[in-house]
Amino acid sequence: MVCPMCGCDDYSILKSKGKKVKDLTVQCIECNHVYHETVEEPQEIEVRVIISEFERSWKTTVKLYSDEYLETGTLLYIDNIDVEVTSIENKDGIREFECPVINIKTIWAKSLDSLARIGLSIDNHGEVLSHKLEVERDFVFTIGDVGQVNEHKFKIYGFKTLERSMKKGYAYAKVIKRIYGSLLPTNDKSRVKYDLSEYVVKTTIKERNYN
Numbered sequence: 001m002v003c004p005m006c007g008c009d010d011y012s013i014l015k016s017k018g019k020k021v022k023d024l025t026v027q028c029i030e031c032n033h034v035y036h037e038t039v040e041e042p043q044e045i046e047v048r049v050i051i052s053e054f055e056r057s058w059k060t061t062v063k064l065y066s067d068e069y070l071e072t073g074t075l076l077y078i079d080n081i082d083v084e085v086t087s088i089e090n091k092d093g094i095r096e097f098e099c100p101v102i103n104i105k106t107i108w109a110k111s112l113d114s115l116a117r118i119g120l121s122i123d124n125h126g127e128v129l130s131h132k133l134e135v136e137r138d139f140v141f142t143i144g145d146v147g148q149v150n151e152h153k154f155k156i157y158g159f160k161t162l163e164r165s166m167k168k169g170y171a172y173a174k175v176i177k178r179i180y181g182s183l184l185p186t187n188d189k190s191r192v193k194y195d196l197s198e199y200v201v202k203t204t205i206k207e208r209n210y211n
Contacts, residue, residue: 001037003028042067047104051083053111064101071098076109083109112137112174119178120196122154129183132202137174143167145193147181149200153188154181 001024002009008030015025024037042065049060062078064070074085087108088099115134122129131149143166145156158180159166184190 001026001039003031003033004035005033006031045101047101047107049078049083049107049109051078051081051109051111052086053114054117062107064104066102068101069098070101070104070107075112078109082112084112085109116173116176117201118173118176120149120181121178122149122152122181122183124183130204131196131200133196133199134201135173135196135199137172139173140170141173141176141179142170142193146184146190148192148195148197150197153184153186153190153192155184155190156181 001011003011006028008028010029011026012029013024013026014034017023020041020043022039022041024039025034026037027034044063045066046061046063049062051058051060060079062076070085070088072085072087076083076085085107088096088104089106089108090096090099090103091105093105116137116139118133118135120131120133122131129149129152141156141159143156143158147154147156156179157167159171159176160178160180161171161175162177163175
């Protein structure tokens with residue numbers, strides 16, 4: 001609410017009538033002008049949610065207030081787990097980054113209670129050792145670090161994150177899609193920063209595609 005005299009939106013409520021629709025008498029804090037406003041009390045709305053966790057997904061609902069906005073990246077607590085909103089579909093079937101709750105048809109979200117699943121590609125002169133890792137979401141990887149998987153030592157030279165490719169810096173596991181590394185020779189004396197052997201859930205070997 002904005003004062004019609006000075007435009008200030010800071011006020012005190014002098015009187016309130018009604019339940020779902022309230023007739024308010026308010027006084028401006030800035031100029032003391034008294035004016036009336038009619039406001040509708042926000043209602044709880046049940047919104048459909050699709051939560052994903054790796055290859056698994058399930059449908060549920062969440063209750064939100066009708067006067068709220070929701071945007072991607074928002075954290076919600078649904079079905080006793082923390083989730084992050086990844087996409088919002090409005091009632092016209094259009095995907096939006098933010099949307100009034102009253103206009104939302106479906107919310108897509110990902111579970112934050114699970115480990116982060118990351119791809120690791122280790123280049124061995126044309127042959128690529130590919131691994132799937134499951135690590136804590138706040139695990140930090142830094143480009144230039146030396147890691148190890150079983151008997152293989154490698155040096156990280158790049159990341160592919162949810163938003164971009166990186167050739168320097170660091171990133172949390174929760175935003176990394178794939179780590180790129182170069183296999184080090186068996187006689188390399190570099191200190192291993194982290195041994196990832198226990199985090200491997202799948203391993204494949206393939207020829208590198210140079211196209």
